[in-house]
Amino acid sequence: LRLCSTRGALDGVNKPVIDRVIRVDHAGEFGANRIYAGQMAVLGRSTAGPIIQQMWNQEKDHLKKFNELMVAYRVRPTVLLPFWNVAGFVLGAGTALLGKKGAMACTVAVEESISDHYNSQIRTLMQEDPEKYKELLQVIKQFRDDEREHHDIGLEHDAEAAPAYSILKTAIQLGCKAAIFLSERI
Secondary structure: OOHHHHHHHHHOOOHHHHHHHHHHHHHHHHHHHHHHHHHHHHHHHOOOHHHHHHHHHHHHHHHHHHHHHHHHHHOOOOOOOOHHHHHHHHHHHHOOOOOOOHHHHHHHHHHHHHHHHHHHHHHHHHHHHOOOHHHHHHHHHHHOOOOOOHHHHHOOHHHHHHHOOHHHHHHHHHHHHHHHHHHHHH
């Protein structure tokens, strides 16, 4: 029953490019879900809980969509998902232990990295064939806009006042770059 719909999704696509895009985006949304789960474990009952939950709910929708796209385009997930499961939760909980500002600093760092990454993917798909990748481009653009919104929410909630903000942000963003590089390939 699914073969007709997946065959249509695969017609004429640059399979290596699509595999990398969907695999890494799925991994990123999976990791984001684990980060917010870690933040909620620490701050869920605080005044920051509702705003973290709101962002997490959007990330859950993103992950659901990438789960669907993985099936439609027949993309295998990264083998690193078990590692991202633990690392994401530890990052979320660890920064939340610094308080609301620490959690928001994590959000700013991660969401800035992800929105930049999504912009890079948009450029790649536009160069490939904007019409052929129209649906995927719409998804990535919408999710990029959501990530930018999360970034701005983090700034509005005093992320820059977190202890050692610039060091924390730089370290998290280096981790994001490494995670992106590895998840695209493994």
